[in-house]
Amino acid sequence: MNSNLYALIGLAVAVSFIMALKGLSAPKSARRGNLIGAAGATVATLVVFFAPGAEHHNTLWIVLAVAFGVLVGVPAARKVQMTQMPQLVALFNGVGGGAAALVSIVEYLSSNGESKAAVIATVFTVVVGSISFSGSVITFLKLQEIMTTRPVVFPGGRFVIAGTLVSVLGTAVWVVQSGGNTPLLVMGLLALAFGILFVLPVGGADVPIVISLLNAFTGLTVAAGGYVLDSTLLIVAGTLVGASGTILTRLMAAAMGRSLFGTLFGAFTAKPQEAGAVGEARPVKSGSPDDVAILLNYAQRVVIVPGFGLAVAQAQHTVRELADLLSEKGIDVAYGIHPVAGRMPGHMNVLLAEANVPYEQLVEMEEVNPTFPQTDVVLVVGANDVVNPAAKTTPGCPIYGMPILDVSQAGNVIFLKRSMRPGFAGIENELLYDAKTTLLFGDAKDSLTKVVNALKAL
Amino acid sequence: MSSIVILTIFVLSVFIGFEVVSKVSTTLHTPLMSGANAIHGIILFGAIMVADKSTTVLTTSLSIAAIVLATINMVGGFVVTDRMLEMFKGKGGKK
Numbered sequence: 001m002n003s004n005l006y007a008l009i010g011l012a013v014a015v016s017f018i019m020a021l022k023g024l025s026a027p028k029s030a031r032r033g034n035l036i037g038a039a040g041a042t043v044a045t046l047v048v049f050f051a052p053g054a055e056h057h058n059t060l061w062i063v064l065a066v067a068f069g070v071l072v073g074v075p076a077a078r079k080v081q082m083t084q085m086p087q088l089v090a091l092f093n094g095v096g097g098g099a100a101a102l103v104s105i106v107e108y109l110s111s112n113g114e115s116k117a118a119v120i121a122t123v124f125t126v127v128v129g130s131i132s133f134s135g136s137v138i139t140f141l142k143l144q145e146i147m148t149t150r151p152v153v154f155p156g157g158r159f160v161i162a163g164t165l166v167s168v169l170g171t172a173v174w175v176v177q178s179g180g181n182t183p184l185l186v187m188g189l190l191a192l193a194f195g196i197l198f199v200l201p202v203g204g205a206d207v208p209i210v211i212s213l214l215n216a217f218t219g220l221t222v223a224a225g226g227y228v229l230d231s232t233l234l235i236v237a238g239t240l241v242g243a244s245g246t247i248l249t250r251l252m253a254a255a256m257g258r259s260l261f262g263t264l265f266g267a268f269t270a271k272p273q274e275a276g277a278v279g280e281a282r283p284v285k286s287g288s289p290d291d292v293a294i295l296l297n298y299a300q301r302v303v304i305v306p307g308f309g310l311a312v313a314q315a316q317h318t319v320r321e322l323a324d325l326l327s328e329k330g331i332d333v334a335y336g337i338h339p340v341a342g343r344m345p346g347h348m349n350v351l352l353a354e355a356n357v358p359y360e361q362l363v364e365m366e367e368v369n370p371t372f373p374q375t376d377v378v379l380v381v382g383a384n385d386v387v388n389p390a391a392k393t394t395p396g397c398p399i400y401g402m403p404i405l406d407v408s409q410a411g412n413v414i415f416l417k418r419s420m421r422p423g424f425a426g427i428e429n430e431l432l433y434d435a436k437t438t439l440l441f442g443d444a445k446d447s448l449t450k451v452v453n454a455l456k457a458l
Numbered sequence: 459m460s461s462i463v464i465l466t467i468f469v470l471s472v473f474i475g476f477e478v479v480s481k482v483s484t485t486l487h488t489p490l491m492s493g494a495n496a497i498h499g500i501i502l503f504g505a506i507m508v509a510d511k512s513t514t515v516l517t518t519s520l521s522i523a524a525i526v527l528a529t530i531n532m533v534g535g536f537v538v539t540d541r542m543l544e545m546f547k548g549k550g551g552k553k
Contacts, residue, residue, distance in 0.1 A: 017497050018474055024493045024539075025482040031543040034493050038536040041500055045532075048506045055511050058518055062509050065522045066502075069529020076530075077537035082545075088538060089492045092499075096531035100501045102524035106508045106517045117461065215495050222498045223468070229504050230459060236471050241498045243475025248482070248491055255484050345487035353545040364484070 001050040009047050010233040016040025017237050021244055044233060082351055083311040086343040087143035090211045094136025097218040100225045101129030101188065107228050108184065114228075116176065121227040123172045126184065127191040129221040132214045134195030139207050139214070142199075143343060149207075152200040161201075164194045208344040209253050209260070216245025255339040256402055284420070287438040289447060292379075292414055293454035295438070299376035299412075301332040303368060305405055306352065308342050309382015309418065313444035316355030319381060322452050323361065335361050336368040336378075336405050338386035365405060372409035380407065381416045382444045388429045397427050413437045416447050492539040499532025 016036050023033015045066070049059070073092075080088045104125035108114065114122070141147045154160075171187035202210050219241025226234025253260040296302060310319060323333045335357065341348035349362060363371075372378070380387055391402045407413050413436055422428055431437060440447050482490055505528045509521035 013500075017500075018478060020493060020497065021475070021478045021490070024490045025479050025486065027483070027486060030486060030489060030493075031540065034489075034496075034536060034539045034543060037493060037497055038540075041497070041502075041532055041536070044500060044503045045506070048503050049510075051507065051510070057512060058509050058522070061518065061522050062506055062525060065509075065525035066506075066529050069526045070533050072526075073530035073532075073534030074537055077534040077541065080538065082542075085492075085538060085542065086488070088534075089488075089495055092531045092535050092538070093495050095527040096495070096498050096501060096535075099505055099524040099528035099531060100498075102520050102527070103501060103504045103508055106512065106521045106524070109520075110508070110512060110514075110517050212491050215491055215498070219494070219498045222501045222504075223471075225501060225504050227464060229507055231504060231507070232459070232467060234500065234504050235464065235467055237497055237500045239468055239471035240475040240478075241494045243472045244479040245475075245491070245494055247476055247479050248487065248494070251482065251484075252487055255487070339484045344491075346485045347488050349485045350488060350542050350545055 001047075001052055003052040006047065006050070006052055007232070009043065010231075013040040013044045013047075014233055014236040016043075017240055021240060082354055083308070083342075084144070085350075086208065086211065086347065087140045090136045090139045090143065090214070093211065093215045093218055094133045094140070097129040097132025097136065097214070097221055099129075100218065100221040101126045101133065103225050104129070104228050105184065105188070109181065118228055119176050119179070121224045122184075123175050123187065125221050125224045125228065126188050127168060127172060128217050128224070130188050130191035131195035131198065132217045132221060134192040135199040135210070135214050136195075138196055138199040139202075139211050142202075142207055149203075151203045157197075157201065161194070161197045164190060164197055168194055206256075206258060208340065209249060209256070209258060211344070212245060212249040212252055216242050216249060219243075219245050252345050255345050258402065282433055284432055284439055285435075285437060287414075287440055289440065289450035290454045291438065292440055292451050293458060295377050295412055295414065296326060296331070296379070296451070297329070297455060297458050299331055301334075301371070301375045302326055302377045302379060303334050303336045303363075303372070303375050303407075303410070305336045305338070305378060305380045305383050305387060305407060306341060306348055307381065307383020307386060309384075309416075310444050311342060311348075311351045311382070313382065313446075315381065315445035315448055316351055316357070318445050318448040318452065320352075320355050320357050322448055322455070323357070325452060325455055333361065334363045334368065334371075336365065336407075337362050338365050338383070338405055339403075341383060341386055365403060369406050372406050375410040377412045377414060378407040378410040379414050379416070381448070382418075384417075384422065384429055385427070387431060388427060389431055390427055390429070393430075399427060407431070408434065408436075411436065415439045416444050417441060418443060489539055489542045492535060492542065496532055496535025496539055499528055499535050502528035502532050504528075 020033045020037025023029040104122045108122045168190045175183045219238050223238030326333045387405050387407045390397050391399045391404045505524040512518045
């Protein structure tokens with residue numbers, strides 16, 4: 001292919017990525033934006049086979065590898081439950097980082113006598129790509145709850161982490177100075193270890209911010225890989241993701257009331273936490289579905305606070321049925337959506353949209369908070385951390401400083417919970433022991449169905 | 459390519475990246491992150507480039523592994539983003 005034509009197609013693909021990100025920033029154009037990006041990526045993948053100077057080695061293997069990737073990726077993306085989507089995104093991000101690191105390694109192995117700048121870019125790609133890969137695997141394990149969601153901190157941990165980082169940088173200098181394959185391998189392994197150590201101390205509630213950050217990291221890795229391969233397209237696309245990912249990480253941190261600095265360097269400052277007084281039996285008021293139905297029936301305004309538990313129980317449709325029933329009785333119903341309800345910012349909106357809940361009923365935190373004093377009943381379905389007053393009252397607890405839904409201002413609070421188990425962040429919720437709180441234990445979907453039936457019978 | 463040209467491309471891309479997402483609503487944080495994640499799957503392009511020139515067993519195996527990983531990232535990323543956004547359709551525009 002003519003090299004000018006090839007470069008122009010690369011430019012068109014880069015533009016399609018800019019349009020994709022722009023489109024994804026507004027609800028109306030989001031889907032189209034994503035499709036434009038996908039089209040651009042497809043064109044790039046086809047055109048690369050006709051690159052000027054292509055040597056056409058391994059073409060069959062390449063096609064088979066792409067086909068295999070499609071066979072793994074598409075079903076995973078299609079079949080994943082919406083509740084498990086954050087960890088899938090984390091995993092996709094991780095494999096992207098791993099791919100970028102591998103590409104740079106291959107380029108390093110095949111060429112002899114790269115320029116110093118190219119070696120530095122290679123080192124950057126391998127280090128950051130490896131961190132992104134191993135870090136994403138840990139976030140996946142945390143979100144999938146294969147391992148504990150609490151911060152994992154061990155005595156002297158921060159010295160181990162700092163030591164690993166210093167060793168990574170040391171071997172990086174070694175690679176740049178003297179080259180050779182062994183230093184590169186050692187550096188890659190150390191970077192993998194650092195990625196693990198870096199994410200382990202991060203608490204469950206901060207995991208989404210880390211995913212977003214690692215996403216930006218992978219973007220920069222791809223950009224550096226573009227430098228190594230002398231590809232403008234990779235430089236532009238990688239930098240776009242790196243820059244927009246950084247902004248997005250900051251916006252997410254702001255929405256959660258977390259400082260980005262605190263999240264990032266939590267690894268270096270985290271102290272082992274004292275185990276909370278678990279298992280201490282304190283009196284709580286639990287009620288029957290009938291009690292809950294009566295409370296709801298005589299309310300004038302009800303706010304439903306959905307959490308991840310609602311999604312896990314697949315109770316979105318039942319909760320909508322309940323809301324419809326209450327509306328028919330002339331009761332004012334709204335959903336109070338915390339920015340990080342679910343597992344990621346905006347996750348709950350996706351989940352409720354899946355159940356056809358009308359957009360107008362979804363009220364964001366800043367708008368719903370002032371209305372709680374006029375609210376008779378708050379129904380908390382499978383949420384915990386986002387209504388935990390400890391975020392305001394207990395300095396030093398993992399969620400301190402996170403804005404919460406002020407449900408304690410309302411007349412009555414009903415918690416639908418499976419058990420007294422604390423939320424994702426792993427902290428006790430004082431509100432459960434409050435006099436105006438009623439607990440309804442059981443599977444969220446089951447409990448809601450019983451409440452709906454009780455309401456119909458009234 | 460000269461370093462100065464690359465630096466220019468890099469800096470301008472940073473600004474474009476900052477600009478295009480600066481006003482996104484919380485509702486779209488998750489799909490936007492997922493979409494950006496799919497875009498860096500374009501490393502597939504680079505993976506195919508190196509595989510195309512590879513002549514040893516070691517580099518070929520590594521680059522084929524990179525192609526598999528990058529394809530999963532790119533294709534899976536776009537598909538899962540589309541699935542998320544599909545659920546927003548027909549709900550009217552929320553500002």
